[in-house]
Amino acid sequence: MATAVTTARPVNRRRRIRRFMPPQHGAWAMLLLPYVVGVALVGPRWPHLPLLGAWLAGYLLSYYAFQAIKTRRPRRFADQLLAYGLGTAPLAATVVLARPAVLWYAPIYAALLAVNVGYAWSRRERALLNDLASVAQSCLLLFIVAAIAEMPPARVVPAFVTLLLYLVGTVCYVKTMIRERGNARYNRLSVGFHLAALAVAAWLDALLVPVFLLLLIRAGVLPARRLRPAQVGAIEIVCSLLVLVVVLIAL
Structure with a gap:
């Protein structure tokens, strides 16, 4: 009986982790490559650290937001949206307060995210144009990194x-x-x-x-x-x- 309980706990823990981690393993290279290149080229500044946190938490938030839009069941993803929303907001605010110039890129990101939202709503998130919008968002991070370094x-x-x-x-x-x-x-x-x-x-x-x-x-x-x-x-x-x-x- 004790063995069954012990076995069940790791299984339940893995299930909880999977609830908060998207099955999109290939996305991590796309997320991290522009950040690492940008910081290496312009030199690290302290706001680059909260930027990384906001960037990764923001990706996780957007993934579950798009899932909520796609399924029309936002309550199903309420825990993930709350957790990653609370993680993204203060980190992003720290970056903006430290380097307000990053807001110049906000309209571009808004337009690209609108493309993602549209494809999520139509349940065509695997469309090529949707993927290209995500790639553009990742590559534009280079300019955010440069703006933080005042380059x-x-x-x-x-x-x-x-x-x-x-x-x-x-x-x-x-x-x-x-x-x-x-x-x-x-x-x-x-x-x-x-x-x-x-x-x-x-x-x-x-x-x-x-x-x-x-x-x-x-x-x-x-x-x-x-x-x-x-x-x-x-x-x-x-x-x-x-x-x-x-x-x-x-x-």
């Missing part, structure tokens, strides 16, 4: 373009590996975008070329192979680290 936006523009190319390409590629596997149109879109990204990367800095060439090969070769989602994710972790290193070296 001109031009300082992070090359990194912004580089990460935008990488993350948009990743969205297209991952679709060809999972949800759009076997879709010739998506394969052409993915490979075509990676070709264009390679050309832009070469124009930005020659040091970016090897990584973007590798990303192009990945987009062209791997969709023909049946990889499990975990394998696709592991490959993307490696790619994210390679992009991080080369961006910091080149830009």
